[in-house]
Amino acid sequence: MSEIQYRVAKNVKDACAAMAAAKGKGYILAGGTDLLVQMKSGTREPGVIVDVKKIPEMVSIVEKNGAFTVGAATPAAVIGEHKKLKKTWPGVVEAINLIGSTQVQGRASAGGNLCNASPAADSVPAMVAAGVVANIAGPKGKRSVPVEKFCAGPGKTNLKTGEILVSLTFPKRGKDASDAYLRLIPRTEMDIAVVGCGVSLTMKGDTVKDARVSLGAVAPTVLLVDKAAKALIGSKLEDKALDAAAQACSDACTPIDDKRGTIRYRTKIAGVLLKRAALIARDRINGIEHRGHR
Amino acid sequence: MAKIHVTTTINGSATEYLCDPNQTLLDVLRDNLGLTGSKEGCGSGDCGACSVTINGRLVCSCLVLAPEAEGQKINTIEGMAQGEKLHPLQKKFVEMAALQCGICTPGFLIASKALLEKNPSPTETEVRYWLAGNLCRCTGYDKIISAVMEVAAEMRGAPNA
Numbered sequence: 001m002s003e004i005q006y007r008v009a010k011n012v013k014d015a016c017a018a019m020a021a022a023k024g025k026g027y028i029l030a031g032g033t034d035l036l037v038q039m040k041s042g043t044r045e046p047g048v049i050v051d052v053k054k055i056p057e058m059v060s061i062v063e064k065n066g067a068f069t070v071g072a073a074t075p076a077a078v079i080g081e082h083k084k085l086k087k088t089w090p091g092v093v094e095a096i097n098l099i100g101s102t103q104v105q106g107r108a109s110a111g112g113n114l115c116n117a118s119p120a121a122d123s124v125p126a127m128v129a130a131g132v133v134a135n136i137a138g139p140k141g142k143r144s145v146p147v148e149k150f151c152a153g154p155g156k157t158n159l160k161t162g163e164i165l166v167s168l169t170f171p172k173r174g175k176d177a178s179d180a181y182l183r184l185i186p187r188t189e190m191d192i193a194v195v196g197c198g199v200s201l202t203m204k205g206d207t208v209k210d211a212r213v214s215l216g217a218v219a220p221t222v223l224l225v226d227k228a229a230k231a232l233i234g235s236k237l238e239d240k241a242l243d244a245a246a247q248a249c250s251d252a253c254t255p256i257d258d259k260r261g262t263i264r265y266r267t268k269i270a271g272v273l274l275k276r277a278a279l280i281a282r283d284r285i286n287g288i289e290h291r292g293h294r
Numbered sequence: 295m296a297k298i299h300v301t302t303t304i305n306g307s308a309t310e311y312l313c314d315p316n317q318t319l320l321d322v323l324r325d326n327l328g329l330t331g332s333k334e335g336c337g338s339g340d341c342g343a344c345s346v347t348i349n350g351r352l353v354c355s356c357l358v359l360a361p362e363a364e365g366q367k368i369n370t371i372e373g374m375a376q377g378e379k380l381h382p383l384q385k386k387f388v389e390m391a392a393l394q395c396g397i398c399t400p401g402f403l404i405a406s407k408a409l410l411e412k413n414p415s416p417t418e419t420e421v422r423y424w425l426a427g428n429l430c431r432c433t434g435y436d437k438i439i440s441a442v443m444e445v446a447a448e449m450r451g452a453p454n455a
Binding site: 031032049 | 361424
């Protein structure tokens with residue numbers, strides 16, 4: 001193994017400078033639950049490891065005017081313990097808390113889940129449905145992109161050399177809104193999604209005023225499915241609207257065949273999960289609690 | 295490779311060590327410090343045999359880089375008993391034969407202790423989900439879960455009928 005350096009970044013600028021200087025051999029260390037496994041298996045060979053957990057804005061949750069900004073390296077367990085964030089975005093927080101075991105939750109972060117760029121990442125479809133924005137810093141300053149535009153393909157992000165993901169901003173939302181994330185796995189715990197589906201709804205009475213729908217593990221990147229959202233908007237979530245939205249989800253799928261699921265299975269399940277997730281999101285708006293996966 | 299000097303606290307004692315930048319905390323605990331209670335099962339965060347707490351938070355020490363321990367408070371299985379006095383969980387695991395080969399036991403004990411500190415009255419389902427990241431390949435899980443439930447009841451001062 002070649003010489004590896006470990007650096008603790010003091011602030012965002014310092015982290016970006018270290019990443020730029022590493023010329024593509026730099027890796028951000030947040031929770032390390034992907035990076036260390038990849039280093040051991042040889043799939044990633046860092047020249048410089050940049051630990052960002054000493055940067056306060058990267059490990060904290062801040063609420064401002066109803067919007068939450070979550071540091072990219074904030075551990076999942078800490079996110080799950082934030083009562084107000086969980087109440088406002090129950091689907092996203094549940095999705096983040098589905099990643100790995102209790103031990104993994106103590107370290108893994110939503111930012112890391114996004115930067116690992118797996119199409120099957122659990123938190124990503126939920127964040128896409130929620131309209132979360134990724135805040136990026138780099139040598140040329142700051143920029144923000146919607147989470148659905150962050151990844152370029154399996155294992156690849158659109159970050160340029162020297163750029164890092166600093167935080168994730170959850171938009172402000174009213175009381176008549178909620179979200180849900182469902183995934184299908186062959187077991188009850190500790191597995192990777194065969195299909196994941198996120199739904200975020202805003203209701204006016206019993207009519208859907210606004211909706212966002214996302215799918216994971218059915219394409220090279222997580223998808224925002226506008227057609228499914230359109231099928232829900234204006235409806236009262238009656239069967240006809242749910243069927244149309246489910247069909248739009250299945251139509252959007254371009255999955256792979258693998259040991260976890262066939263193309264046909266994933267395509268069908270995408271629609272099934274959409275229907276269930278939409279109804280959970282509605283129930284949550286109506287004050288009905290859902291344990292979701294547990 | 296240039297070594298990194300780390301100052302940390304392990305089981306309440308100030309500790310220093312030199313490590314490689316890419317060495318894991320588990321490797322330093324076992325190989326540099328002789329704290330061999332934490333085990334390496336999978337080395338990829340799946341089995342929980344290397345469980346420790348960092349500032350009270352349960353983690354897999356195989357997925358922590360040794361330099362990350364700088365300034366932190368680490369607790370390992372070696373710090374669980376007070377001298378000869380076993381922790382109630384350790385006692386109960388022995389009493390109820392919640393172990394066979396013992397490789398997974400330190401991880402289960404550390405994880406169970408972290409659970410009871412956070413949630414003194416867990417349901418059986420909560421115990422099972424909390425411990426889903428700890429794998430046992432011989433005794434099986436029922437005795438372990440029962441032992442944790444009994445200790446929880448005893449620590450609450452309500453003996454399990």
